[in-house]
Amino acid sequence: MNRKRILVIGVLFAFIVAAGLTLTQLNNTTGNLAVGGVPVLAQDQSTNQAISDSGQSAIKTAIAAASPAVVRVDVTATVDVSDQSNDIFNDPFFKRFFGEPQTPQEQQRRALGSGFVIDYAGQKLIVTNEHVIDSADTIRVTSPNGETWDATVVGSDKQLDIAVLELDGDISNLPTVALGDSSKVEIGDWAIAIGNPVGMSYTVTMGIISAVGRDLQKPDGNGYYNNLIQTDAAINPGNSGGPLVNAQGQVVGINTLIARESSSGITVEGINFAISINQVKEVLDQLVATGKVTRAYLGVYIQDITEAMEKTFGVNADEGVLVSDTISGSPAEKAGITSGDVITKVNGEAVGSTDELISTISTKPVGSVVTLDIVRDEAPMQVQVTLAEKPSEEDLATTTTPSGKQTNAVEKFGVAVGSISSATAQRLGLQSPRGVVIIDVDPGSRADWAGLQKDDVIREINRQPVQSVDDWNSMVQSMDDNAVLMFTIVRDGRTYFVSLN
16 A cells, blocks of 8 residues: 555544544534434433423412412311111110110211412402301311411302302401413313312322313212313312412312212222312302302203214204203293204304303393204204293202113113113103113123113114113114114113214
8 A cells, every 4th residue: 555545544534533523522512413413312301401490480480379379268067967877776666665865966077178369359258169168157267377267158159069258357468369261271281289188288289181171970969060170180188179270370270079989989090170260250240249149041951962963963063952851840841842952052142062051041141031043853943931040959950779670672782671660660760661771781882882871761762762662672673783873861860862883
């Protein structure tokens, strides 16, 4: 090899080494490039850390803004426990020989909850859950710095489960919290719960918004919570009435309900619910002015229309609300509204969901006349309804008991059904034995996936009446196992439409 070639190779090698060192130094200095120009993670790590620090700072700021206005609510109440005594003490045979039992008929009980301070037209008031202060003899409110006040109830609403309290004494130094807009809450938003879980005062937990618009039956079975916000932020007994706060430090909900197990008894975690704050703002004026909330109502059971229902009822999903049943003696029944009608407008205003219809009707004055646009058997029409005052949840609530069984019915689509005797109808709260009752649902079947349950009463198939087991047999035995169907069912005293796709 000649000397000239050796010299050229040496120069090139030196250049490559120098370039490599330069790129390595550049990578170490800026975090942008690695040897050969390949990107590295140093800058991403730095960016992620900055984002993390920024988010943590925002959360701390939100907590600092809201937590000083969160209060502890201690309640004492006198509870009638006579019906909780051992049955033997009330037995006539026992009383004959031993006399009346000496067990106390009333006991003093204590309850703990949370609340938050708001500024209402220049007046500082406490917002909490109605179930926290229900039947209270005394209410004591404590601020984070240890100041205490006696409180009185300004107004309460059992349906929404909220109460407004007024404090006795000087509260000029008590901070207030800002109310947000729960309609802007989205899945994935930060959620901060502040309250007094199991007596641990002023505890903060954090998670995300898991879902919005949840409707759940209340624990006592009387009525439903509507339009709840679901979160995985930890909520425990004692958090009730406390605020659910967004990343801006604004209250978007009132913590009110904890799911501990599923309907089948499976233990669950991280499923908690809050009342959306916009519902509270809608009734706050009434609560402060009159101490209660008066709502108008149609007297209908309703459900949203799904895509599977569009062809059956002739209305697109999100363009109307399906009436599954009417309440006896209600304004809707008097106006001629019937099961299967689809309400599309109220006084010319479109309603595309159950929440929209409930909100629109409930804010109308009791006694006012509204014009409903409805679709019946795919034909449009208008009906005028005079709204009445909504009865209490207890008056609207119904109860059922397990049904009897029948074995001569055709099993189809994963369900076994039976006839309804007069005794069964009475126990189910039915006005007649019309229909068939589901006595079993095969796990994993089409019926199971559609949500059909044992003790559902089937009244119609594809809008054709089912009066008896004979009707059921004649209608379903020739049907294909994969046929697309629409069942009209009665469950817990309410009518629903269920699609089998």
